[in-house]
Amino acid sequence: MAANGSVRTIIERHNARAVQCYAQGDVDTLVSLFSVDAWQMPQNNPPLVGRGAIREFWRAAFKWGRWEFTLVTQTVEVSDPIAVERGKYSLAFTPGPDAPPGVTGFQDRGSYLAHWRHDADGEWRVVADAPVSELPLPHRVPET
Numbered sequence: 001m002a003a004n005g006s007v008r009t010i011i012e013r014h015n016a017r018a019v020q021c022y023a024q025g026d027v028d029t030l031v032s033l034f035s036v037d038a039w040q041m042p043q044n045n046p047p048l049v050g051r052g053a054i055r056e057f058w059r060a061a062f063k064w065g066r067w068e069f070t071l072v073t074q075t076v077e078v079s080d081p082i083a084v085e086r087g088k089y090s091l092a093f094t095p096g097p098d099a100p101p102g103v104t105g106f107q108d109r110g111s112y113l114a115h116w117r118h119d120a121d122g123e124w125r126v127v128a129d130a131p132v133s134e135l136p137l138p139h140r141v142p143e144t
Contacts, residue, residue, distance in 0.1 A: 007083050008076040010124050011116060015071040015087075022069050025062035031055045035117055035125040043108070043133055064103055065096035071112075081118040087111065089131055110134040 014033050021030035031051050034040065040048040040057075048054045061067065072088045090109040115128040 004076055004078045007078045007116075007124065008073060008085075011076055011083065011085055011114075012073050014124065014126075015073065019069050019071060022067040025067075027055055027058045027062060030058060033126055034129075035119060035127045038125070038127055038129070040126075040129045041131070043131060063096075064093075064099040065105070066094045068092045068094075083116040083118075083124065085112075085114040085116060087114070108133050108135060 018030060018033055020026070021033075031054055034051055034054055036051055038049075038051065038054060040054050042048065042057070048057050068091065070090045073085055074088060075086045077084045088110070089112050090107070092105075092107050094105050095103050110131055110133040112129065112131040114126055114130070116124050117127045119125050
């Protein structure tokens with residue numbers, strides 16, 4: 001099995017490719033970076049379970065406008081065919097002419113955990129992707 005440093009290099013290369021896919025609206029290449037049984041957990045939405053759900057969500061979202069991500073890997077821990085990545089992200093969304101009514105541009109930033117697996121075909125793929133925003137909610141949550 002590969003050492004932490006070489007797996008980190010692979011993950012960073014996959015992340016750079018994902019950033020390009022989001023910016024270009026390349027749903028098929030983006031989805032290929034996820035395992036067949038992947039979970040992607042976008043903010044304020046139910047989880048996207050499996051490549052089909054991830055493909056359907058992003059195919060629609062790419063029609064809404066431009067998605068500009070940055071991903072910065074902070075740590076990668078590897079144990080046999082599993083790796084866990086911790087990192088920071090930023091996002092800028094600019095709506096396009098096909099955005100649903102009421103959809104506005106926004107920015108976000110935060111941290112994420114990604115669970116990676118070395119699949120049988122020799123590729124490292126995302127099994128679970130969980131971002132956590134660092135920005136406050138747009139309205140104040142009542143204190144209890």
